[in-house]
Amino acid sequence: MLDTVDSGCSEHHSALIAHELSQLNIDIAALSEVRLHEEGSLKDRGASYTLCCIYAPTLQADPAEKDKFYTNLRSLTQKIPADDKIIILGDFNTRVGKNSEAWKRVLGKRGVGNCNDNGRLLREFCAEQQLTITNTIFQQKDSLKAAWMHS
Structure with a gap:
């Protein structure tokens, strides 16, 4: 886990991550369990990427917390230039169902x-933003489509 203390440290860590991704010829990556002190994302100066991985509130979270999460996410996506491509990676703590x-x-x-309540919120967000939940497109084992399964 990358746990930063100040912005100088954050910039150093992001430079190390950028170097490793570049060495591996990786253009798109989501890093989970990364904690950025007082920040939700980190833009590396002079680079063409932003380090950000979504971690949405769990199903048991307060509805106000979920609303705040999606309000903040909408605000971030609205700042992206219209001709840019948007790829949001992360753990949305959802089941979106299969009603294609x-x-x-x-x-x-x-x-x-x-679909559960969190899945409904994600589907509505994606419909508003004209986004597709891509792990519902590709053929793969059901066990690989979810990070956690409840009984």
Whole structure:
């Protein structure tokens, strides 16, 4: 876990991460369990990327916390120039279901299970922002589509 103390340290860590990603020829990556002190993302000066990985509130979180999360995410996406591509990576703590007919352009035909409340919030956000939940598009084992399964 990268746990930063001040902005100077954050910049140093982001430079190390950028170097490693460059060495591995990786253009897109999401880093989980990264904690940036007092920041939600980190833009490396002079670089063409932003280090940011979404971690949404859990299903048990207060509805006000979930609303604040999606309000902040909407605010961030609205700042992105219209001709830029948006890829949001992270853990949204959702089950989005498999109703691709009702959610055209948001869900692919390879979703799993039933939608929960967090999934509804994510589907609505994606519909507003014209985004697609891509792990519902590609054929893969159901066990690989989720980070955590409840019984």
